[in-house]
Amino acid sequence: MTEAAASAQTRQDRFERGxxxxxxxxxxxxxxxxxxxxxxxxxxxxxxxxxxxxxIYRRPGxxxxxxxxxxxxxxxxxxxxxxxxxxHINAALNxxxxxxxxxxxxxxxxxxxxxxxxxxxxxxxxxxxxxRNLLPVDSA
Amino acid sequence: MTEAAASAQTRQDRFERGxxxxxxxxxxxxxxxxxxxxxxxxxxxxxxxxxxxxxIYRRPGxxxxxxxxxxxxxxxxxxxxxxxxxxHINAALNxxxxxxxxxxxxxxxxxxxxxxxxxxxxxxxxxxxxxRNLLPVDSA
Amino acid sequence: MTEAAASAQTRQDRFERGxxxxxxxxxxxxxxxxxxxxxxxxxxxxxxxxxxxxxIYRRPGxxxxxxxxxxxxxxxxxxxxxxxxxxHINAALNxxxxxxxxxxxxxxxxxxxxxxxxxxxxxxxxxxxxxRNLLPVDSA
Amino acid sequence: MTEAAASAQTRQDRFERGxxxxxxxxxxxxxxxxxxxxxxxxxxxxxxxxxxxxxIYRRPGxxxxxxxxxxxxxxxxxxxxxxxxxxHINAALNxxxxxxxxxxxxxxxxxxxxxxxxxxxxxxxxxxxxxRNLLPVDSA
Amino acid sequence: MTEAAASAQTRQDRFERGxxxxxxxxxxxxxxxxxxxxxxxxxxxxxxxxxxxxxIYRRPGxxxxxxxxxxxxxxxxxxxxxxxxxxHINAALNxxxxxxxxxxxxxxxxxxxxxxxxxxxxxxxxxxxxxRNLLPVDSA
Amino acid sequence: MTEAAASAQTRQDRFERGxxxxxxxxxxxxxxxxxxxxxxxxxxxxxxxxxxxxxIYRRPGxxxxxxxxxxxxxxxxxxxxxxxxxxHINAALNxxxxxxxxxxxxxxxxxxxxxxxxxxxxxxxxxxxxxRNLLPVDSA
Numbered sequence: 001m002t003e004a005a006a007s008a009q010t011r012q013d014r015f016e017r018g019x020x021x022x023x024x025x026x027x028x029x030x031x032x033x034x035x036x037x038x039x040x041x042x043x044x045x046x047x048x049x050x051x052x053x054x055x056i057y058r059r060p061g062x063x064x065x066x067x068x069x070x071x072x073x074x075x076x077x078x079x080x081x082x083x084x085x086x087x088h089i090n091a092a093l094n095x096x097x098x099x100x101x102x103x104x105x106x107x108x109x110x111x112x113x114x115x116x117x118x119x120x121x122x123x124x125x126x127x128x129x130x131x132r133n134l135l136p137v138d139s140a
Numbered sequence: 141m142t143e144a145a146a147s148a149q150t151r152q153d154r155f156e157r158g159x160x161x162x163x164x165x166x167x168x169x170x171x172x173x174x175x176x177x178x179x180x181x182x183x184x185x186x187x188x189x190x191x192x193x194x195x196i197y198r199r200p201g202x203x204x205x206x207x208x209x210x211x212x213x214x215x216x217x218x219x220x221x222x223x224x225x226x227x228h229i230n231a232a233l234n235x236x237x238x239x240x241x242x243x244x245x246x247x248x249x250x251x252x253x254x255x256x257x258x259x260x261x262x263x264x265x266x267x268x269x270x271x272r273n274l275l276p277v278d279s280a
Numbered sequence: 281m282t283e284a285a286a287s288a289q290t291r292q293d294r295f296e297r298g299x300x301x302x303x304x305x306x307x308x309x310x311x312x313x314x315x316x317x318x319x320x321x322x323x324x325x326x327x328x329x330x331x332x333x334x335x336i337y338r339r340p341g342x343x344x345x346x347x348x349x350x351x352x353x354x355x356x357x358x359x360x361x362x363x364x365x366x367x368h369i370n371a372a373l374n375x376x377x378x379x380x381x382x383x384x385x386x387x388x389x390x391x392x393x394x395x396x397x398x399x400x401x402x403x404x405x406x407x408x409x410x411x412r413n414l415l416p417v418d419s420a
Numbered sequence: 421m422t423e424a425a426a427s428a429q430t431r432q433d434r435f436e437r438g439x440x441x442x443x444x445x446x447x448x449x450x451x452x453x454x455x456x457x458x459x460x461x462x463x464x465x466x467x468x469x470x471x472x473x474x475x476i477y478r479r480p481g482x483x484x485x486x487x488x489x490x491x492x493x494x495x496x497x498x499x500x501x502x503x504x505x506x507x508h509i510n511a512a513l514n515x516x517x518x519x520x521x522x523x524x525x526x527x528x529x530x531x532x533x534x535x536x537x538x539x540x541x542x543x544x545x546x547x548x549x550x551x552r553n554l555l556p557v558d559s560a
Numbered sequence: 561m562t563e564a565a566a567s568a569q570t571r572q573d574r575f576e577r578g579x580x581x582x583x584x585x586x587x588x589x590x591x592x593x594x595x596x597x598x599x600x601x602x603x604x605x606x607x608x609x610x611x612x613x614x615x616i617y618r619r620p621g622x623x624x625x626x627x628x629x630x631x632x633x634x635x636x637x638x639x640x641x642x643x644x645x646x647x648h649i650n651a652a653l654n655x656x657x658x659x660x661x662x663x664x665x666x667x668x669x670x671x672x673x674x675x676x677x678x679x680x681x682x683x684x685x686x687x688x689x690x691x692r693n694l695l696p697v698d699s700a
Numbered sequence: 701m702t703e704a705a706a707s708a709q710t711r712q713d714r715f716e717r718g719x720x721x722x723x724x725x726x727x728x729x730x731x732x733x734x735x736x737x738x739x740x741x742x743x744x745x746x747x748x749x750x751x752x753x754x755x756i757y758r759r760p761g762x763x764x765x766x767x768x769x770x771x772x773x774x775x776x777x778x779x780x781x782x783x784x785x786x787x788h789i790n791a792a793l794n795x796x797x798x799x800x801x802x803x804x805x806x807x808x809x810x811x812x813x814x815x816x817x818x819x820x821x822x823x824x825x826x827x828x829x830x831x832r833n834l835l836p837v838d839s840a
Binding site for chain 4: 332336337339341342346347349350351352353354355356357358364380381383384385387388389390391392393
């Protein structure tokens, strides 16, 4: 256990640690998801922050950029996770993946998940890239 | 075979028995789904009523409340079933599950299905609870 | 390898061969999907045309009508593929499946995929059939 | 409603009608599945026979061969259904699909489900074809 | 936050709290899963215990019996989770669900997940019930 | 289009190009999969080699190590792809991912896919690492 992990042990400390990681990776869109849970399931919001980000994401064994590659693969494969793909394609850009690397990862997903899921994920990327003025992407 | 099952054997009888169960559990929203099938696949509507509700749901071996817990778990895990989650979160309330029990079941689903599917289901619950003036829910 | 396959070996030839198959089966809606990829992932568009249609679909071992039956089954089972179901229910009509055969295939899917996915696919069929003035369908 | 449907209305009649369809399509392997349910869930066995086969499969709106094409697509896409693929690849052969059409359908599935699921289904076909002395299959 | 939650804040305390819940619900089979992770991913073992059981399962908002109903639904729907179904059908019996309620829940799952997944789960139940001398189950 | 792509245009050239990539990444285990398809679906084997590896994998836009991270995420999320996870955990090691990075990626997958799929994938890693004398892995 790292010293940082040892020092974040109260429920509140773990939440604050997670919120710093969440903000770094997902930026404003991650925070909005947590806020929108306040009146329906604040505990789900707490666990996403304190556990998913505070306990798992911050671990040093896999770089943030690598975590987003794994995450893009999972969200594409699961299907029906377009809102989460939106957040995580933004996150992927935030941690240093280029638009070309992202579309290449989604092209690669066609081999394992088939064309429909590759298409669904690519159209989410198109929306995110449009919002961030990153179109067109050259995948040649 | 119960006496009730024995007495509902014609196609029409099985349909009517199922419609009584469907109306009890799903209320108006279940009936609307069946109505919307009338011009595209009336037989699918018939089978949902006569088989799913008339043959399976009405069986005494598992209480209606318990059936909704299993159903919430399945619909959350399948993914892409938001319209059916809407119907069955309403049904869950109709058969006696509290809003807190429902959000707790969806928090529990994060352990088995992961955060994205837990989130998708929770946002359907938020919509249903808002329509029925059940917000905020305290999940502490 | 057929003579046709042998003669379409350059990247451009394979694309053109695929575009002929795509246009025959999916019509305008297939072409629109490829066009919408131009600024985000032209290579994904290329592979759908050159590989999926040019290499796989055109193979003589399974009739186009049979391929659409398999495809409807897969898209229904995968879940979350409503945009692709729209394209392929249109394609199914284009290659000779009747509206009744399509709704019957989706009723059949309830046995293997459950009611929610059968319903989701049937409502896409309802939308497509409405656009093509094919409602009501008698499934008796 | 056909006359046949009208005449099979008791629980026992529906079961017997279904058992005739099941035996025709799935042969011995279908019957074994039902038998193996006798001590754990006889009602699930009853519903597979009376509902899935007696009510749905026997409907005249889609030919048995066409139903197997849809079914192969669904079972391949769902994943984790190797035991059911075994039964239904046998069934596909029983209702007139050739080994080449079956492997072509599974090759086609790679486009929509990705290579892993296409491979898993193809290896089940290899096992079934070996048992029935149908190897090698030429897919050229 | 309950007092118990407040008092279990160190990494070690959260682990010990979770191990008590895990042992209560899953018994020996849960512990074996954790042990088998020791040489490959002790941190995954830690998180299953400290987070899944220590943070989520022990929450008072949903009874252990209800959590198992949701869990059986999810594991059946996900597919390919036979090892986890084995653990959780055992857990379901441990927290008070009867064999008949479990088979009834799995029969119910056929409506939402289709027959193949209902069958796969039911055959896991057959194995578990055989090991615990609970066969035959009468589902009439 | 790169010069390499331009020069590999015949069916045979594309196959040979793919076989070089497949051998580099997957080693012997990839080749065995292709060989085992020879008598059941040689065309599926051809497409895996010529298309998946020859057309997609070899593209320079995403490093081999990055492709394996995406692939591990997809195979974990899809479920029921244990044979492919075996091949690709080997591939991940071949292209430079460390055992610790792999187990960390699978721990990360618990957040998005839930514990059962994370566990299933981790136990495949355990088998592969044991075969390659890479146990124990320290994930602290």
